[in-house]
Amino acid sequence: DTEVTQTPKHLVMGMTNKKSLKCEQHMGHRAMYWYKQKAKKPPELMFVYSYEKLSINESVPSRFSPECPNSSLLNLHLHALQPEDSALYLCASSGGRATNEKLFFGSGTQLSVL
Amino acid sequence: RKEVEQDPGPFNVPEGATVAFNCTYSNSASQSFFWYRQDCRKEPKLLMSVYSSGNEDGRFTAQLNRASQYISLLIRDSKLSDSATYLCVVLYGNNRLAFGKGNQVVVIP
Numbered sequence: 001d002t003e004v005t006q007t008p009k010h011l012v013m014g015m016t017n018k019k020s021l022k023c024e025q026h027m028g029h030r031a032m033y034w035y036k037q038k039a040k041k042p043p044e045l046m047f048v049y050s051y052e053k054l055s056i057n058e059s060v061p062s063r064f065s066p067e068c069p070n071s072s073l074l075n076l077h078l079h080a081l082q083p084e085d086s087a088l089y090l091c092a093s094s095g096g097r098a099t100n101e102k103l104f105f106g107s108g109t110q111l112s113v114l
Numbered sequence: 115r116k117e118v119e120q121d122p123g124p125f126n127v128p129e130g131a132t133v134a135f136n137c138t139y140s141n142s143a144s145q146s147f148f149w150y151r152q153d154c155r156k157e158p159k160l161l162m163s164v165y166s167s168g169n170e171d172g173r174f175t176a177q178l179n180r181a182s183q184y185i186s187l188l189i190r191d192s193k194l195s196d197s198a199t200y201l202c203v204v205l206y207g208n209n210r211l212a213f214g215k216g217n218q219v220v221v222i223p
Contacts, residue, residue: 041215042213042214042215042216043158043213045211048210056210088155090157090158101145102160102163103150103158103160104160105157105158106157107156107157108156108157110155
């Protein structure tokens, strides 16, 4: 199983809503990531969890709150977002025995903030 | 200077032709290098890792030049299905990856 699963695939939310993005992998990877990608731009790193601990926070606004309940799951809690936060949010994982540092991406959540 | 630089293009390539592009990186301590392919509104997918000795996977050839700090990707006999953005990705320490802006390839019938 070489898959990273993200839900939902699409999300529309108002600026006062609270929602969560979910990510799951069963490859035994030790690192999990959240990226944000705007159209025609490369992915921008938001957070990295390594062995279930937050290791990198790229100065992301507090309206984005990551959570890693266990080694297979990664959540991103959203609250009071702005329209400019509309983007494709990608989860990724890396660091299994066979895959080493290669990054495997989920299919992403296309988020629209109204 | 950006960590990873790519010419975004687009690279318009006749079907069956060969196309090649480079990606330069700024940090000489970079550890690993990858090419990812991304289709419009889809996630990036690993195309190939790049090794010092160069490596080939079918019609795709990747090269690494550590002295000049660049990697390259060559696509032979281009197919319409090769149309995509090719992202250069460089791994530093501590699980930190740097992405280039991508090379957009459009294969023309």
